[in-house]
Amino acid sequence: MYPFFESIRLLNGIAPDLNYHQARVNRTISDHRGAPIDLELLMQQEKQPAQGLHKWRVSYNTQGDTKSVIQVYTAHHPSKIKLMDADHIIYRYKYENREAIHQLLSKSGASDIFMIRKGLLTDASYANLAFFNGAEWHTPKTPMLEGTQRAKLIEQAVLIEKDIYVDQLSQYQSFKRINAMMTWDDSPELPISMLG
Numbered sequence: 804m805y806p807f808f809e810s811i812r813l814l815n816g817i818a819p820d821l822n823y824h825q826a827r828v829n830r831t832i833s834d835h836r837g838a839p840i841d842l843e844l845l846m847q848q849e850k851q852p853a854q855g856l857h858k859w860r861v862s863y864n865t866q867g868d869t870k871s872v873i874q875v876y877t878a879h880h881p882s883k884i885k886l887m888d889a890d891h892i893i894y895r896y897k898y899e900n901r902e903a904i905h906q907l908l909s910k911s912g913a914s915d916i917f918m919i920r921k922g923l924l925t926d927a928s929y930a931n932l933a934f935f936n937g938a939e940w941h942t943p944k945t946p947m948l949e950g951t952q953r954a955k956l957i958e959q960a961v962l963i964e965k966d967i968y969v970d971q972l973s974q975y976q977s978f979k980r981i982n983a984m985m986t987w988d989d990s991p992e993l994p995i996s997m998l999g
């Protein structure tokens with residue numbers, strides 16, 4: 804009924820990156836010839852928590868129907884990350900159906916995975932990636948999903964898009980996982996040696 808969704812960061816009742824989510828919703832709706840959805844209007848209709856960090860999950864379809872759930876957000880950081888081949892996974896839009904990714908994560912036995920397609924790094928199971936080589940932060944040029952935080956950081960020239968092959972990981976010293984809920988400042992910088 805709701806094939807797509809957005810996870811939107813609410814901090815003290817404000818959604819600071821709503822325009823990036825709206826842009827992705829617009830692309831998804833346009834590519835599927837659907838009815839427009841106005842997140843700003845939807846936000847005005849929802850009772851937003853006045854204090855704290857919350858995740859506002861908006862599920863939607865091409866008929867213009869939406870469903871909202873707002874929950875307190877707590878970040879979870881991985882203890883073990885595994886590199887996994889994901890040539891069979893296509894996740895161009897933010898689909899509700901993430902079964903293929905869940906299966907890959909379950910198969911890995913790790914708390915998170917970095918998905919590889921045709922030898923190239925793409926994304927973690929629920930985040931975009933950034934790698935630091937000592938001078939610059941690079942993000943995979945071809946992610947599974949173009950995230951809102953990734954788009955913002957590229958626009959701000961914090962991240963540079965680059966093809967990153969698995970055998971080039973030794974050129975990097977650390978990495979971050981980023982998404983709408985794990986902003987640049989919130990995401991811990993972790994050592995490349997953590998990847999297995």
